[in-house]
Amino acid sequence: MLAASASVLLAVFWDAQIVRWIVWVGLVVLTVALLLLIRTRWGQSQPLGKCVVLSLIAHLLVGIYTTTVNIVTETVGSPDGKGIQVALVDSTAVGEEPAADVGGPQAWDTVTGTGPGTGFAAPPTLAPRAAASDLPATSEPERPIPSMPATVQAPIKLPSTTQSDDLGPPVLAGSNDGFARPTAKQPEPIESSATATTEKDPVPTPEPLVGPGGDKTSPGSDPLPATPAKPIVIAAPSAVPNDGGPSDTGGSAGMGPLKPVPPALQPRVGDHLQVARGRGATQDSEARVTAALRWLAANQTEGGRWEARRLGGGAGRAADMEDRQAAGAQADSGITGLSLLAFLAAGHTHVQGPDQRTVRRGLSYLMSMQDADGCLGASNNRYERMYCHAMATCALCEAFAMTGDEWLGPSVRRAIRYTIVAQDRIGGGWRYHPSDPGDTSQLGWQVMALKSAELAGIAIPPETRDGIQKFLKSVAAGRSGGLARYQPNRGAVSRSMTAEALVCRQFMALSQTPESIEEASSFVLQDAPGASQTNVYYWYYATLGLYQVQGDAWRQWNDALQKNLMASQRTEGDLAGSWDPDPVWGGCGGRAYSTALSALCLEVYYRFLPLHIEAAGRTRRSK
Numbered sequence: 001m002l003a004a005s006a007s008v009l010l011a012v013f014w015d016a017q018i019v020r021w022i023v024w025v026g027l028v029v030l031t032v033a034l035l036l037l038i039r040t041r042w043g044q045s046q047p048l049g050k051c052v053v054l055s056l057i058a059h060l061l062v063g064i065y066t067t068t069v070n071i072v073t074e075t076v077g078s079p080d081g082k083g084i085q086v087a088l089v090d091s092t093a094v095g096e097e098p099a100a101d102v103g104g105p106q107a108w109d110t111v112t113g114t115g116p117g118t119g120f121a122a123p124p125t126l127a128p129r130a131a132a133s134d135l136p137a138t139s140e141p142e143r144p145i146p147s148m149p150a151t152v153q154a155p156i157k158l159p160s161t162t163q164s165d166d167l168g169p170p171v172l173a174g175s176n177d178g179f180a181r182p183t184a185k186q187p188e189p190i191e192s193s194a195t196a197t198t199e200k201d202p203v204p205t206p207e208p209l210v211g212p213g214g215d216k217t218s219p220g221s222d223p224l225p226a227t228p229a230k231p232i233v234i235a236a237p238s239a240v241p242n243d244g245g246p247s248d249t250g251g252s253a254g255m256g257p258l259k260p261v262p263p264a265l266q267p268r269v270g271d272h273l274q275v276a277r278g279r280g281a282t283q284d285s286e287a288r289v290t291a292a293l294r295w296l297a298a299n300q301t302e303g304g305r306w307e308a309r310r311l312g313g314g315a316g317r318a319a320d321m322e323d324r325q326a327a328g329a330q331a332d333s334g335i336t337g338l339s340l341l342a343f344l345a346a347g348h349t350h351v352q353g354p355d356q357r358t359v360r361r362g363l364s365y366l367m368s369m370q371d372a373d374g375c376l377g378a379s380n381n382r383y384e385r386m387y388c389h390a391m392a393t394c395a396l397c398e399a400f401a402m403t404g405d406e407w408l409g410p411s412v413r414r415a416i417r418y419t420i421v422a423q424d425r426i427g428g429g430w431r432y433h434p435s436d437p438g439d440t441s442q443l444g445w446q447v448m449a450l451k452s453a454e455l456a457g458i459a460i461p462p463e464t465r466d467g468i469q470k471f472l473k474s475v476a477a478g479r480s481g482g483l484a485r486y487q488p489n490r491g492a493v494s495r496s497m498t499a500e501a502l503v504c505r506q507f508m509a510l511s512q513t514p515e516s517i518e519e520a521s522s523f524v525l526q527d528a529p530g531a532s533q534t535n536v537y538y539w540y541y542a543t544l545g546l547y548q549v550q551g552d553a554w555r556q557w558n559d560a561l562q563k564n565l566m567a568s569q570r571t572e573g574d575l576a577g578s579w580d581p582d583p584v585w586g587g588c589g590g591r592a593y594s595t596a597l598s599a600l601c602l603e604v605y606y607r608f609l610p611l612h613i614e615a616a617g618r619t620r621r622s623k
Contacts, residue, residue, distance in 0.1 A: 026061045030054060259404030262455045267606035268347040268402070276605035279547075280558040285602045288569055289346060292599035295577030296339050297358045299592065304365030306592045308335045316587030327383040328588035333369050333376050334388030335589070336362050338596035340395040345603040349402050363399055366392045367411045374418030382432045384588075386422070390445035393419060397452035404456075416453045419446055420464050427474065427488070428467030439487045440475050443468065444500035444541060451507040469510050472501055482512075482519030495527050496538040502545035506611060521546060521553040528557055529564040535584040536597040543601045548611055565598050 033054060261268075267275045273286050300306055308314065314329025340362045343355050350360035369378040369392075376392035377385035393415040400408040422434035423446075429438015430446045447468060450460050473481075474488040475497070483493045484501035491497075502520045505512050524542045539561060546557045570578050578595040581587060586594050600607070 023061050023064055026057070026064075030058055030061070262401055264455055264609045264611075265398075265402055267609055268345060269352075270347075270606075272346065272606050279605040280555065280562075281602070281605040282562070284566060285562055288566055289342075289599050289602050291569070291571075291577035292579075292595050292602075293343060293346060293348075293355065293577075295575070296342060296592065296595060296599075297355060300339070300358055300361065302361075304336070304361030304363075305332045306335045306339045306362075308332050308590055308592070311335070311592040312581050312586075312590030313593065314588060315581075315590065324383040324588065325381055327381050328590060328593070330379040330381050331384045331388050331589070333366060333378040334384060334391040335592045335596070336365060337376075337388070337391035337393070337395040338600075339592055340366075341391075341398065342596045342599040342603065344395065344398045344402065345600060345607040349399055351403055351405065359399070363396065363408065366396060367408075370411055370414065374414030374416075376415055376418075386430060386432055386442055387445055389415070389418065390442075390449045393449040394445070394452050397449060397456050397458075401452060401456035412453065412456065413458065416450070416458055419449055420461060423464060423467055424471075425467070428469070428471035437487070438471050439490075440471075440484055440497040440500055441486065443471060444504055447504045447507055465508055465510075468504065468508055472504060472510065475501065478516075478519050478523075480513060480515035480519045482516035482521075483523055484520075495524050496535070496541065499524050499538060499542040499545050503541050503548075506545065506548045509611075517549060521549050525553050525557060528560040530560050533584065534564070534568065534582040536579070536582050536594050536601070537585045539601055540597045543604050544608075547604045548608075550610065561601060565602060569598070 273281070273283065276286065296306070299311060308331040309329045313331055313335060314326040317323065340359060343353075343359050343362075347353055348355040348359055350356055350363055353359075366376060370376050371378075375385075375389050376396075377387075377389040378392075379385045379388055393412075396408055396412050396415060399405075400412045419430075423430055424435050424438050427437050429440075430436070430442045431438050432442075450464070454460055472484070475484045475486070477483040477485055477493045482498070482502070484497045485491045485493050486497055498520050502517070502524070504510070524546065527538075529539055542557065543561060546554045565579070568579060570576050570580070575591075578591050579598045581590055581594050
């Protein structure tokens with residue numbers, strides 16, 4: 001009965017001939033996929049899962065094919081009155097009498113081997129089937145078998161259903177959401193789509209808010225120029241073409257309430273050169289940053305992304321020669337995140353600065369790529385997905401922190417929630433998949449995202465911070481614990497992992513001793529830029545870490561950094577302003593990766609306020 005009902009339903013929608021074509025095409029595609037799985041590297045990653053999927057598709061095709069076949073027992077006309085007939089469903093409309101019975105010339109008898117297509121004429125015994133009343137008393141009359149229609153005269157209207165697409169983010173056990181801003185009011189519920197643009201009641205455009213001021217530092221305490229007496233103001237957005245981001249006039253899909261710039265980010269929105277000169281920058285280094293931003297802006301697509309593959313991503317293996325299955329080629333969300341960070345570091349947001357349109361398009365692209373669970377990885381490559389998520393999350397969080405625009409809020413909260421839930425609850429780190437035992441490389445990018453979220457007012461759960469500290473202890477090495485390795489039980493101590501661990505401890509305000517800081521700084525400085533092959537990944541974290549340390553270590557590192565970056569930047573042709581992919585990770589990341597990280601190194605002077613100055617400012621304001 002169930003099979004008959006299914007057959008009737010399929011008869012309404014499908015023509016038998018079309019179904020057979022679908023089955024044959026599906027089998028061809030399935031065969032090609034199986035050959036690819038066997039003979040290419042595609043089969044090296046999760047082969048069991050792919051075989052299961054192909055098997056399910058094969059069973060589905062067989063199930064579809066059965067809808068075009070009728071099997072009838074007790075065939076009249078066979079030598080002993082028994083047998084099996086197999087008949088392809090004809091094109092007679094449902095509910096009409098068949099033009100010829102199933103035992104007529106449209107069928108073939110599998111017992112006698114006769115009928116059309118067999119080369120043999122049907123014997124007289126295969127005359128049209130007798131009526132049910134003429135059958136022997138022991139035989140049951142057969143049920144009419146519906147056939148598939150050749151065409152459907154009237155469209156079939158399926159009942160409409162309403163289904164919510166608000167899958168909701170994963171919820172941490174033991175907390176309401178763990179991501180509320182540190183105020184009495186809880187954040188608005190997260191919307192169901194990362195790019196929600198549903199019109200709501202108009203929201204009046206708020207007056208620009210004034211950011212917090214700060215006291216002047218005492219002479220000689222730090223090269224930072226005195227904080228201006230006039231407070232920093234976030235200006236209202238200028239009129240620029242709208243291309244899918246927030247509107248220029250405000251509203252639910254446009255500008256949300258602006259907020260003061262966090263103290264740690266205030267140097268970005270002032271006079272960069274004035275701030276940077278006191279910390280090691282030069283007019284030439286600023287000119288190099290400007291050239292890099294121009295190249296990045298020129299190579300953004302109209303859709304808002306930087307295409308990793310087109311810009312050299314995934315073109316080669318990393319220096320360790322491990323096969324990562326062309327990692328980097330699909331890393332559009334990660335490369336877009338890095339490129340946006342270079343603009344944000346220079347004070348350009350989607351509501352302020354000469355590159356508003358570039359930044360807004362990039363942010364819109366990232367939100368459009370967000371999964372329902374909050375992940376921004378947007379890649380099927382296991383080696384790059386979590387890296388891409390962290391880089392994209394960091395960009396969204398920094399833009400949110402700098403503007404307070406609630407257009408970004410729901411995506412930011414979902415992304416951070418995904419990061420927190422993906423942490424390994426045992427070891428405290430992150431790796432390629434949620435809950436994987438962590439590594440220091442992945443940890444650094446996730447910590448940067450969490451720090452940016454914290455600057456935006458999103459609280460980081462204590463257990464997440466405790467897990468980070470636990471992992472850092474597990475990879476610590478050296479006499480004072482200032483060095484670090486890749487994983488607790490894998491790899492020797494390395495300078496890149498030591499630099500990354502130093503930054504993680506600094507940005508998460510984890511306990512460090514002067515001895516461990518000195519140990520890490522000295523070890524990193526032994527391989528300053530120019531001492532060995534270019535590695536902008538290592539240079540990026542070492543620059544962040546030593547800038548926070550300051551002192552002689554920072555001055556030596558900064559001199560070597562500027563000398564090498566300025567000498568290697570392209571200055572002519574279409575590539576002017578960019579940096580060639582480096583020989584370590586450049587084969588994975590490509591030109592946009594190397595350019596964005598190099599620019600971020602030269603923006604360190606005003607990207608983040610040195611933590612000891614920020615802490616001193618908090619102490620003064622609390623008195």
